[in-house]
Amino acid sequence: MVQPLVLDDWPLAPIRTERLLLRPPEARDREVFLDMGSDPTVNHHLGGGRDRATLEAELPEVPADRPAQFVLEHDGRFVGWMGLGRRDPSRPGGAALEGPFLELSYVMPVAAWGHGYAAEAGAAILVWSDERLGEPVVVCTQAANDRSLALAARLGFTELARFEEFDAEQWFGVRMPG
Ligand SMILES: CC(C)(COP(=O)(O)OP(=O)(O)OC[C@H]1O[C@@H](n2cnc3c(N)ncnc32)[C@H](O)[C@@H]1OP(=O)(O)O)[C@@H](O)C(=O)NCCC(=O)NCCS
Numbered sequence: 001m002v003q004p005l006v007l008d009d010w011p012l013a014p015i016r017t018e019r020l021l022l023r024p025p026e027a028r029d030r031e032v033f034l035d036m037g038s039d040p041t042v043n044h045h046l047g048g049g050r051d052r053a054t055l056e057a058e059l060p061e062v063p064a065d066r067p068a069q070f071v072l073e074h075d076g077r078f079v080g081w082m083g084l085g086r087r088d089p090s091r092p093g094g095a096a097l098e099g100p101f102l103e104l105s106y107v108m109p110v111a112a113w114g115h116g117y118a119a120e121a122g123a124a125i126l127v128w129s130d131e132r133l134g135e136p137v138v139v140c141t142q143a144a145n146d147r148s149l150a151l152a153a154r155l156g157f158t159e160l161a162r163f164e165e166f167d168a169e170q171w172f173g174v175r176m177p178g
Helices: 027-038 052-058 117-132 146-154
Strands: 021-023 069-074 077-087 102-107 137-142 158-165 168-175
Touching: 021 117, 027 052, 027 077, 069 117, 077 117, 077 137, 102 117, 117 146, 137 146, 146 168
Parallel strands: 102 137
Antiparallel strands: 021 069, 069 077, 077 102, 137 168, 158 168
């Protein structure tokens, strides 16, 4: 479980990249979060698509309503979510790093894959994280998740460890600030 960050200056003004607007989640994003959470393809390496009715009952009115969570918008359309949180250092991989670190997570609807949106948003979020938080950032993803591994490499993450968790081999990578 990734724990929320505490930031006294959240929400911040949206961040603009070449093609995207990165903004805090809002209630109008809920339907897309439900679609993403129940989609078997999106969740192939995340434990499988969740039952939509269960998700509907569990998801708060504003999904991912906590600091350092970003909705990725392209031309006013939702193309993904990316967020930073605190990974429990006692979980596998944590012992390989000294001091505090952040974990980057990301999910996009299938229609938004293959356009470089995650790479563009991730680069901007990491610049913001370097300036605001200045801590190492880790990514933990199934070793079989080729797209996620390619994205992590594009964003400058390098392998720190591999381990077994959730009945699958996990790739654990780190990117130092700056
Ligand atoms: C992981 C995930 C976000 C990656 O999405 P993605 O679109 O492949 O990632 P990128 O933003 O790096 O895009 C790279 C692709 O866009 C293409 N692309 C097109 N225009 C581009 C541009 N202007 N700049 C960069 N890449 C561009 C690249 O060629 C590449 O295509 P390819 O994979 O067919 O070679 C997405 O697959 C996903 O949501 N998966 C399900 C959730 C998941 O598993 N999350 C991991 C949890 S840690």
